[in-house]
Structures are given as C-alpha cells and as structure tokens.
Amino acid sequence: METIKIGLVGLGTVGSGVLQMVENNQDKISNITGRKLSVKTIVVRDVHKHRNVDTENIHLTTELDDIINDPEIKIVVEVMGGIHPAKETITALLNAKKHVVTANKDLIASEGEELTSIARKNKCDLMYEASVAGGIPILRTIVNSFAADQITEVKGIVNGTTNYILTQMQQKNCSYDEALQKAQELGFAESDPTNDVDGIDAAYKMIILSQFSFGTHLKLDEMKIQGIRKMQLTDVEQASQLGYTVKLLGIARRINDGVFAEVGPVLVPADHPLATINNENNAVMVTGQAVGETLFYGPGAGGLPTANSVLSDIVSETKNIVLGTTGNSFNNYQNEADHVKASEIVYPYYLSLKMPDIPGQMLKVTQIMTKIGASFSQIVQTRNDNDSARVVIITHDMSKTQLAQLKEELDQKDSIDLLAAYKVLSN
Amino acid sequence: METIKIGLVGLGTVGSGVLQMVENNQDKISNITGRKLSVKTIVVRDVHKHRNVDTENIHLTTELDDIINDPEIKIVVEVMGGIHPAKETITALLNAKKHVVTANKDLIASEGEELTSIARKNKCDLMYEASVAGGIPILRTIVNSFAADQITEVKGIVNGTTNYILTQMQQKNCSYDEALQKAQELGFAESDPTNDVDGIDAAYKMIILSQFSFGTHLKLDEMKIQGIRKMQLTDVEQASQLGYTVKLLGIARRINDGVFAEVGPVLVPADHPLATINNENNAVMVTGQAVGETLFYGPGAGGLPTANSVLSDIVSETKNIVLGTTGNSFNNYQNEADHVKASEIVYPYYLSLKMPDIPGQMLKVTQIMTKIGASFSQIVQTRNDNDSARVVIITHDMSKTQLAQLKEELDQKDSIDLLAAYKVLSN
Structure with missing residues (x-):
C-alpha cells in the first residue's frame, strides 16, 4: 500500500495529538483511504526538548527547508499558531506545492483570503476545520450539508475559556476574577487571557463561520466585539432569577441582503439548547431556511479533539490526492453582503x-x-x-x-x- | 453553465420539498458546484392529482422507463418509500447508470449492502444522508469528520414520533394512549404507528449508524428492540422524581472487538444533553476515542429538513460528476465485529x-x-x-x-x- 508522507510544523499539544492519532489509527485510515499515512519530518524550535510522544523514527529539525525541499512530503500540518511567521511559513509551503492543514484561526480569519488564493494559484489545498470550535466538525458540515439551503443565522458558544468562566459564575456564584483564576489553574485560560475574555478569539471564529455560512469576508475591526471582563456576578444572578443564562455568544445573521455579526454577552433562556452547554464545551447552532434549527455540540479545544479535526482534514486531503481532485477551495461560497443598517x-x-x-x-x-x-x-x-x-x-x-x-x-x-x-x- | 438534469421517483412531502429547494436555491448551488440543477421528470402514481408545487415545466409520468431511457438524467432521487418496489426501482436505475439518492431507511438498513454492490458494479453512486435523522447531517459527518478517530459509541434519539409521545407524557402527565392520539392529530404519528412505537424505525436507523460508525452490517432480527407501547405514566413520573427523563434511545457500542446495538426506553439523567431534546426533534451523540463526546441535534423529519439532506447528497453527487469521482461508496469503512457476550x-x-x-x-x-x-x-x-x-x-x-x-x-x-x-x- 502506498504511503503518504506528512510534515508537521509545531509539536505542542495539538501537534502531539496529531502524531499520536496518525500512529494509532493506521488501520482505519488505510481502510478508508487505501493509503498509509506516516509523519516523516517535524519542525520544532528545540530538537533536544523532552517530548511526551515517541518521535524515534521521525526527523526532528529546526529547518522548514527540510520539509520544503522534500518531494516525498505531500501534506504539511501547521500547528505553530500566531499570525507571523505562520503566514510566511504557509505561503512558502503552498508555493512549494505542499497541501496545508492548519488549526490557526487568527491567521485564517485575518489572512485566509490571501492564503486561499495562493493555494489556488499553486493548485494546492488549504484546509482548516480545526480553526473553529476544536472538536466540532462544523466547517465541513456547513460546506457539505447546507450547500443547498440558505443559512439565515449561525450563532454559538465558540470560546471555551469564557464559557467556563461564565458557567462557574452562574453555578458557583463566584466573581469574574475568582472564576478566571480557577480557569487559569485548570489550564482552561492562559496567563494573559485577553484574546479569550475580550471576545477576540470568538470574533475570529465568527469571521470564519460567516464566510462558510454566508460567503462573506468580514473584518475584525468592522465587528462589534464585547468580552466578559466587566461581567458582574449581580447580573449573572439577576439573569438567572429571570430565567436566563448569560453566555458569550457569537451571532452572525443574514438581515435582508446584508450580514450582521457580533460577539457579546447574551441572555439565553434557561431551556434553550445553548443554555445547557457548560464549562469548556462549545456549541454552534445553524439555522437554515429549509432545515430549521440544528445544533452541533462538542469539546471546543484540547489536544486530541483539535487533532481529530486536523486528521479529518488530512484524510480528506488524502482522498483528494488519491482521486486527483486537489486544488479546490475548502469553501467556495462567495457572496457580496450589503451593509446592515442599525x-x-x-x-x-x-x-x-x-x-x-x-x-x-x-x-x-x-x-x-x-x-x-x-x-x-x-x-x-x-x-x-x-x-x-x-x-x-x-x-x-x-x-x-x-x-x-x-x-x-x-x-x-x-x-x-x-x-x-x-x-x-x-x- | 452546464445543467445537470434530475429525475424524481415519488412526489410526496419530501419529493415536493426537493423540487422546491432545487428551484429556490439555484444561485447558491451554481455558485458552489459550477452547474445548474434542474428537475426534468417525476414518476408519480397519478399524473392528474392536484399538487401544491409548481410542476408546469416538468414531465410527470407513471413510467419509470421515462427516466431510465433518458440519457440526459444523471441523478435520480427515490422518495417513494417502502422496500418493494423501491428496491427493484433503485436496482433498475443503478443498472441504467443513474446515480441514486434515497431517503429510504428501511430499504438501506435491510438491503443497503446489496444495493451498494450494484452501485459499485455500475460505477454509480448511491447516497442516503436523509435516511437517518431527517435534517441532521450525521452520516456524512461520520464519514468525513470521524475518519481518523475510533468511534466508541453512537447513541441517540432517532425517532421523532416516540420522542414526541414521551415528551408529552413527561411534561403533561398524560398516558401513552392520550399522547399517541395527540401525536396522530398533529401528524407526528401515523394512523398505524407500529413501526415507530415498537422501535423498528429507530432500529433501522441504528443499523445504518452502526455501519458508518463501526463498519459492521447488523441485521434487524439480531437486535434487541423494545418500543414504548407499554410505557406507564407511573414509570415516567417515578423516573422524573429520581432525576431522570425517559427517552427511547438507540445505542450502539463497541465492546472489546464486538458491536452491541439495541433500541429501548432508557432513563437519561435530567442534565444530560439527550434529556433536553424534546418533542419531534432528534439528536445523535457520537463518542470518539480522541474527540470525546459530540452531539448533533436537529429536526428528525419533515418535508423540508429531509429534503435538505437529500439536496446535500445531490450537491455532493454533482461535485463528484464535475470532478469525475463517481463510483466511490458513500461509506467504505468495513470491519468485522465479534459477537458480544451478554x-x-x-x-x-x-x-x-x-x-x-x-x-x-x-x-x-x-x-x-x-x-x-x-x-x-x-x-x-x-x-x-x-x-x-x-x-x-x-x-x-x-x-x-x-x-x-x-x-x-x-x-x-x-x-x-x-x-x-x-x-x-x-x-
């Protein structure tokens, strides 16, 4: 059976998860794709650092060129994160005719259009299922299963850190600061939680979800983004007494011919499906004109769940390579949106x-x-x-x-x- | 732009929904597939019957041969239901090199293996997303997004009629007979509700879900199937007092090297996501070794939601035709399962x-x-x-x-x- 060689850029939690899953699920992957997958080279910052995963038969290197110049490597997974130098790395990989899979939402939300066009120019694929809601296979589902429906709204809990904090405030009656500290202790929040608690991470994901749902390209600075840093326990408790749960929601809605997108705290009725999504979990609700309301729920982050989404891209890419159908955009729904009036x-x-x-x-x-x-x-x-x-x-x-x-x-x-x-x- | 012609066999609720959606969403479909879709011929029992959909430019006929002998028709949607003559119809269509899309769970659950092999022999596609949980895009999601994960369990509420009855019993404290009557009045239950209330419909869906999740081919008569016909209000109330909601669940679990599948009433803890799925809605929970618990929720039946799933197959098929990648099984995960000991x-x-x-x-x-x-x-x-x-x-x-x-x-x-x-x- 032919083997498809994979390169990894980055070997943190997600990278390790990818490596582990490729090794552990060989049989099923071969069964489905007719190919063996194998990780050949991994670019890391420090080749001598101790790793919790077995890298014995893998070439660890600090040089991206070891992947770029290796014709055997067809698919490269970028899990280094951040916008620079991730953008330059992916650009170089695409120009070297490598298919790229990334979990990098910041990058895709802000530079996705340019990177997609570089991919198209090189007849390569750029996939990023893991960039939104970690373990929930939402992007490919929108592409495949809502293709003939008009999506009227996509909304959800797309940031695990803030959902954890709000759940703790609601259930344990603790303040924002106490809940944040607990989240940090448990590893659900970073030491600098700005991107999460100020809603920026959620906004990036809503930009990507809007692109898949409505074909539009929103910009971060065009969106109203409100975080939860100023959330008062009094308001959480008051909302609860009135029958609501406070959630940080991203909402993107088609209004007439325009698309409105926002991130902010929202009072959700206690018996609404989104009110029952607790702690670090994520959920995305997609409303279609024909299908009505559907909800997709799962882990929003974490090494293995995110790695699973990366793997779904790798398997998809492997099928494309086998079928000779590479070079088609992950999402090719394009639609101009009017400005929505206040x-x-x-x-x-x-x-x-x-x-x-x-x-x-x-x-x-x-x-x-x-x-x-x-x-x-x-x-x-x-x-x-x-x-x-x-x-x-x-x-x-x-x-x-x-x-x-x-x-x-x-x-x-x-x-x-x-x-x-x-x-x-x-x- | 090239037009792909479609044939329909059956023009009930789902068929009408398909016709409507193909007409209404031309722009988006063309945007995504680069092709126009158009329904050319519909096989019905009575061409003179009054229809609620516009069929003016469509050839209505009682003769399947009008589709079989028309080389222009590439994709045929079977929405007549039942096992015979649906099986013979689909066989004839596949042998005439038509790609077939069906929503027929009874047929796929019992004859899917044979029909799939006829499709393969003819290098044609047979797709059936709508056969499980109407509007929830669960099959394609399992194929695409859990490809590299080991699914350990798939369970859920896959029958809307019984979920409606149980929800009414629980919320309105009415008896099974009263709830069934109400369901019949509202059109959520058929006049002969046997297939639904005895769990057979749910069992068919679990057979298909098991096939996608575990690669196995279960048989209806090998499964333990218990319906809700004997459900006592006392037990629903008692369960509620103990903190549980009674749901008719299909459960398929990998146990060691075997697969265990069953349908029956189950007590679900009130704060479990499946307990919050009410009335005619469906939800499928997929647990993967890597990804953990994910849940997919949406309308379980209904003309337009089911039609949306049919359309996702049609769009998928259109992409296959454009890319020249027809003839690959919808699900090609195959795996022998051992017998699971009691x-x-x-x-x-x-x-x-x-x-x-x-x-x-x-x-x-x-x-x-x-x-x-x-x-x-x-x-x-x-x-x-x-x-x-x-x-x-x-x-x-x-x-x-x-x-x-x-x-x-x-x-x-x-x-x-x-x-x-x-x-x-x-x-």
Missing part, C-alpha cells in the same frame, strides 16, 4: 441601571423609553446600596438605533448610570 | 416491581439480588393499590446475564411481578 438589527435587551433611590427616577427612564419608542417586558428593582437603587429591565424588541438613542439620553441624565446592556435571545 | 454488556437498571404489601417481600428481592451478585443504588416504595406495593429500584451496574438471571428468579416467585426493566444512562 435600525434593522433588532433584539430585546437586558438593561441594568443604577439610580438614586428617590421618587421620580423611574419616571425619567419611562419617559426616555417612550421618547425613543421602546417598551419594557419585565422590570425589577433589585437592591439598594448607599441610597442607590439597581433597576433591571428586559425590553421588548429594540433596534440598535434605539439602543444608541437610549444610551445618549441616559448619558444626559447625571443621576442614572447604564451599567450593562446585553442582548436577550428569544426561545 | 456478560460484557453492563448498565445500571431501573426496575419496577409489584408485590403484595406484606412483610418479607423485600427480603425476597434482596436475597435474589445478592444471589446474582447485583446491588441497589436507590430504592423507593411508591404506592399501594389493592394491597399491593410498587417498588422501584435503581441498580448499580449489572450485566445482561445478571438481568436474565434476575428475571428468571422473579418468575419463580409467584407473588412478585417485574413490570419494567429499563437501562439507566450514567452522566
């Missing part, structure tokens, strides 16, 4: 307000809401601290224009502070 | 017992459990009717051998009746 983006909102505990304050809020044409569905005065009252409101549908007007009007009232404004998901 | 199949059980409300009865039960080496984790004496007591037991892990011994021992005690024995899922 007045078209409509959600109910959860508003948390602080105001002096004296008569007449609620009247002011009610007058503002009436002025901007918005209305309440629920209102709770929660507690008093130092002569101030905390008032929580769940509104009926409001447009982003109305929300901006509300913020502006409240800014003009010195006595009333808007502490939080989160979207509310309908059931 | 002593190796181990679960906790929910046992519902009826016994006279007199001293000494519980001692008898305890003695039997001790004799067979099994033990209790929970025990509840629930109510008394006509001098009899109802005792509910949740056991620790018990093998099927032990369960059989227990039944035998209880049979010998005239005074104690085993009313129900259901598996319990661990969290």
Whole structure:
C-alpha cells in the first residue's frame, strides 16, 4: 500500500495529538483511504526538548527547508499558531506545492483570503476545520450539508475559556476574577487571557463561520466585539432569577441582503439548547431556511479533539490526492453582503441601571423609553446600596438605533448610570 | 453553465420539498458546484392529482422507463418509500447508470449492502444522508469528520414520533394512549404507528449508524428492540422524581472487538444533553476515542429538513460528476465485529416491581439480588393499590446475564411481578 508522507510544523499539544492519532489509527485510515499515512519530518524550535510522544523514527529539525525541499512530503500540518511567521511559513509551503492543514484561526480569519488564493494559484489545498470550535466538525458540515439551503443565522458558544468562566459564575456564584483564576489553574485560560475574555478569539471564529455560512469576508475591526471582563456576578444572578443564562455568544445573521455579526454577552433562556452547554464545551447552532434549527455540540479545544479535526482534514486531503481532485477551495461560497443598517438589527435587551433611590427616577427612564419608542417586558428593582437603587429591565424588541438613542439620553441624565446592556435571545 | 438534469421517483412531502429547494436555491448551488440543477421528470402514481408545487415545466409520468431511457438524467432521487418496489426501482436505475439518492431507511438498513454492490458494479453512486435523522447531517459527518478517530459509541434519539409521545407524557402527565392520539392529530404519528412505537424505525436507523460508525452490517432480527407501547405514566413520573427523563434511545457500542446495538426506553439523567431534546426533534451523540463526546441535534423529519439532506447528497453527487469521482461508496469503512457476550454488556437498571404489601417481600428481592451478585443504588416504595406495593429500584451496574438471571428468579416467585426493566444512562 502506498504511503503518504506528512510534515508537521509545531509539536505542542495539538501537534502531539496529531502524531499520536496518525500512529494509532493506521488501520482505519488505510481502510478508508487505501493509503498509509506516516509523519516523516517535524519542525520544532528545540530538537533536544523532552517530548511526551515517541518521535524515534521521525526527523526532528529546526529547518522548514527540510520539509520544503522534500518531494516525498505531500501534506504539511501547521500547528505553530500566531499570525507571523505562520503566514510566511504557509505561503512558502503552498508555493512549494505542499497541501496545508492548519488549526490557526487568527491567521485564517485575518489572512485566509490571501492564503486561499495562493493555494489556488499553486493548485494546492488549504484546509482548516480545526480553526473553529476544536472538536466540532462544523466547517465541513456547513460546506457539505447546507450547500443547498440558505443559512439565515449561525450563532454559538465558540470560546471555551469564557464559557467556563461564565458557567462557574452562574453555578458557583463566584466573581469574574475568582472564576478566571480557577480557569487559569485548570489550564482552561492562559496567563494573559485577553484574546479569550475580550471576545477576540470568538470574533475570529465568527469571521470564519460567516464566510462558510454566508460567503462573506468580514473584518475584525468592522465587528462589534464585547468580552466578559466587566461581567458582574449581580447580573449573572439577576439573569438567572429571570430565567436566563448569560453566555458569550457569537451571532452572525443574514438581515435582508446584508450580514450582521457580533460577539457579546447574551441572555439565553434557561431551556434553550445553548443554555445547557457548560464549562469548556462549545456549541454552534445553524439555522437554515429549509432545515430549521440544528445544533452541533462538542469539546471546543484540547489536544486530541483539535487533532481529530486536523486528521479529518488530512484524510480528506488524502482522498483528494488519491482521486486527483486537489486544488479546490475548502469553501467556495462567495457572496457580496450589503451593509446592515442599525435600525434593522433588532433584539430585546437586558438593561441594568443604577439610580438614586428617590421618587421620580423611574419616571425619567419611562419617559426616555417612550421618547425613543421602546417598551419594557419585565422590570425589577433589585437592591439598594448607599441610597442607590439597581433597576433591571428586559425590553421588548429594540433596534440598535434605539439602543444608541437610549444610551445618549441616559448619558444626559447625571443621576442614572447604564451599567450593562446585553442582548436577550428569544426561545 | 452546464445543467445537470434530475429525475424524481415519488412526489410526496419530501419529493415536493426537493423540487422546491432545487428551484429556490439555484444561485447558491451554481455558485458552489459550477452547474445548474434542474428537475426534468417525476414518476408519480397519478399524473392528474392536484399538487401544491409548481410542476408546469416538468414531465410527470407513471413510467419509470421515462427516466431510465433518458440519457440526459444523471441523478435520480427515490422518495417513494417502502422496500418493494423501491428496491427493484433503485436496482433498475443503478443498472441504467443513474446515480441514486434515497431517503429510504428501511430499504438501506435491510438491503443497503446489496444495493451498494450494484452501485459499485455500475460505477454509480448511491447516497442516503436523509435516511437517518431527517435534517441532521450525521452520516456524512461520520464519514468525513470521524475518519481518523475510533468511534466508541453512537447513541441517540432517532425517532421523532416516540420522542414526541414521551415528551408529552413527561411534561403533561398524560398516558401513552392520550399522547399517541395527540401525536396522530398533529401528524407526528401515523394512523398505524407500529413501526415507530415498537422501535423498528429507530432500529433501522441504528443499523445504518452502526455501519458508518463501526463498519459492521447488523441485521434487524439480531437486535434487541423494545418500543414504548407499554410505557406507564407511573414509570415516567417515578423516573422524573429520581432525576431522570425517559427517552427511547438507540445505542450502539463497541465492546472489546464486538458491536452491541439495541433500541429501548432508557432513563437519561435530567442534565444530560439527550434529556433536553424534546418533542419531534432528534439528536445523535457520537463518542470518539480522541474527540470525546459530540452531539448533533436537529429536526428528525419533515418535508423540508429531509429534503435538505437529500439536496446535500445531490450537491455532493454533482461535485463528484464535475470532478469525475463517481463510483466511490458513500461509506467504505468495513470491519468485522465479534459477537458480544451478554456478560460484557453492563448498565445500571431501573426496575419496577409489584408485590403484595406484606412483610418479607423485600427480603425476597434482596436475597435474589445478592444471589446474582447485583446491588441497589436507590430504592423507593411508591404506592399501594389493592394491597399491593410498587417498588422501584435503581441498580448499580449489572450485566445482561445478571438481568436474565434476575428475571428468571422473579418468575419463580409467584407473588412478585417485574413490570419494567429499563437501562439507566450514567452522566
């Protein structure tokens, strides 16, 4: 049986998982693809570092050229992470006619278009199933199984760190800082958690999901991204009492001919499937015009789950090589999207307000809401601290224009502070 | 742009959905496949029957030969259902070198192996994504995304009718008969619900899922299949009080080198993802050695969701035609499975017992459990009717051998009746 040789760039958790899976699942892979797979060369920073995986028959090197100049290596897996020099590495590999598999969401979200065109020029494949939601096979599923449907919305919990923190806040009544510390101790959050807790990692994934779902190319700086760094336990508890679970959701929706995408904390009804996704798990909900609501749930990160997605790309690539069908884009759905007007983006909102505990304050809020044409569905005065009252409101549908007007009007009232404004998901 | 002509055999709910989706999503399909799709001919029983879909430019006929003898038609969708004459129809189509897409689970589960080999002989494709869990793209996901992983278990709610009935019993405290009647009124159950409520439909789907997950070919008569026809509201309520939801689950598990598959009512912990799947929805949980637990949730039936799965096959087929890669099996994972011994199949059980409300009865039960080496984790004496007591037991892990011994021992005690024995899922 012919053997297809693989190169790896990077040998961290995911790289080790890939190596392990290629070794352990030879029989099944051969059974399906008719080829043997074997990792030949791995580019690492330090060839002498102790590894937990067996690399005895593998060439460890610091030189990318050892892969580039090796005609035997057909598929290369990039798991070094980061944008530079990963971009230059992948570019060099594609130009050397290697098929590339990567798990690098930052890179694909920001440079994917350019890298895809380099791949196409070289008649090579660039696959990146593992870049979104680690172990959930969501990208290939959208490509293959929603091809004839119009996806109207894709939303989900696509960051495990923040979901872990929010789950802990909700279930253990601990503060954001306590939950973050616990996440760091357990390895679910990095020592610098910025990318995760500020929603940037989730936004990268939503850019890729939007591209597959709607054919659009969003840019990070065009998206509104709100993280969970300022999340108050009070709001998590208040939401819970009102029957909601706070989740950091990425939402991308087709509105008329445009696509709206955002990342931020959202109140999800407790009996909604997304409310039951806890801790480091991820879930993506895809709504199609024909199919309705579908949900894909699984581990969002971790060495082996992510490695499994990398392997699904490698097997796919192996089939392409066997069938002689390389050089087709992973996703070739392209569609221009119009700009979505703020007045078209409509959600109910959860508003948390602080105001002096004296008569007449609620009247002011009610007058503002009436002025901007918005209305309440629920209102709770929660507690008093130092002569101030905390008032929580769940509104009926409001447009982003109305929300901006509300913020502006409240800014003009010195006595009333808007502490939080989160979207509310309908059931 | 080249047009690929499609034939349909059958024009019921799914057929109409397929027709509608091909018409409505031309742009996206062309964008992805580089081909236009068009339904040319539809075989129906009565060409004069009024239809809710526009068939003006389509040739309606009662003659399959109108498709067989038309070289322009490349892909044929069979949505007539049933085993005969569907099998003969598909055989004739494949022998005429047509690629076939079907949603027919009964046929695929029982005759899939033979039809696949006829397809292979003719270098044609036979695809059947819609045959399992309507709108959930589960088969292609297993093929593509678990290719390099070892699936250890696939289980789920794969029948919408029974899930609707059980959900109603649980949420509305109604009897099986009342829930069935409501399901029939709403069109979720057929007037003869046998195939659904006796678990046969679910078993067919588990046969197909096992084939994709483990490469095995199970037979219906080799599987233990238990339906919900005898489900008592008392047991649903009792399970609920103990923190469980009763679901009709299909379970297929790799045990050592064998595969064990069964359909039956199972007590699922209330916070398990499968417990939250309500009414007519379906969900399939796939556990992989590397990836861990993943869950795929969506509509289990319905014209458009099922049509979407048919369309994913059509688009896939169109890509194969364009790339010249037809003639490869939908699933080519093949693996011999050993027989699994009853002593190796181990679960906790929910046992519902009826016994006279007199001293000494519980001692008898305890003695039997001790004799067979099994033990209790929970025990509840629930109510008394006509001098009899109802005792509910949740056991620790018990093998099927032990369960059989227990039944035998209880049979010998005239005074104690085993009313129900259901598996319990661990969290």
